[in-house]
Amino acid sequence: MTLTSSTESVGRNLNADFRALKMRIFRKYHFKMKYWKIRTNEGNGVLHIVFRGRYIPQEWLSEQWADIHKSPIVDIRSLRETGKGLQGIVFYLVGNYLAKQSFERMSWGYSWVFPAFVRSWKRLIEKYGFKQALFYWNLLLCSPFFVTRQVRLTKFLPKYKHTSEKSLPWDTLFCTSVI
Numbered sequence: 001m002t003l004t005s006s007t008e009s010v011g012r013n014l015n016a017d018f019r020a021l022k023m024r025i026f027r028k029y030h031f032k033m034k035y036w037k038i039r040t041n042e043g044n045g046v047l048h049i050v051f052r053g054r055y056i057p058q059e060w061l062s063e064q065w066a067d068i069h070k071s072p073i074v075d076i077r078s079l080r081e082t083g084k085g086l087q088g089i090v091f092y093l094v095g096n097y098l099a100k101q102s103f104e105r106m107s108w109g110y111s112w113v114f115p116a117f118v119r120s121w122k123r124l125i126e127k128y129g130f131k132q133a134l135f136y137w138n139l140l141l142c143s144p145f146f147v148t149r150q151v152r153l154t155k156f157l158p159k160y161k162h163t164s165e166k167s168l169p170w171d172t173l174f175c176t177s178v179i
Helices: 014-029 058-069 085-100 117-128 130-141
Strands: 034-040 046-052 103-108
Touching (some): 014 034, 014 058, 046 085
Antiparallel strands (some): 034 046, 034 103
């Protein structure tokens, strides 16, 4: 999904307007969007969004975005429609917006990731270095105990000594040998 801004929408809060759109989608289609988005500085501001959820008609989406943000230009496609799949879309977004152009903000819905995942990723890098952390991270995200609903991940982890740190207990999940 791509949501654009027009000259009429200059000065409006793009993220606040996206929250309003999410609420309209929830009221009309009865699902909460699970999303990851990048806000770029193209034109007057653009949101590129990858989301999981039901089909949303482009015409309805365009009408709502025009009403909320004063910009009727939107693009929405299913991953099947693009012929690239999720991996192709991710490479496109990362390659074009995170690597080549400047972007203003990257954010995600709470149901897209598990609680404290950024802190957990940083701790993993601190402990194991980037290369091994990436291996463990992929292992974690592909493991059978990882669930897609908003359920606390720690419920599925082995028991460990409780600390004040809000991070995953990496020592109990992985051996510390170098890969």
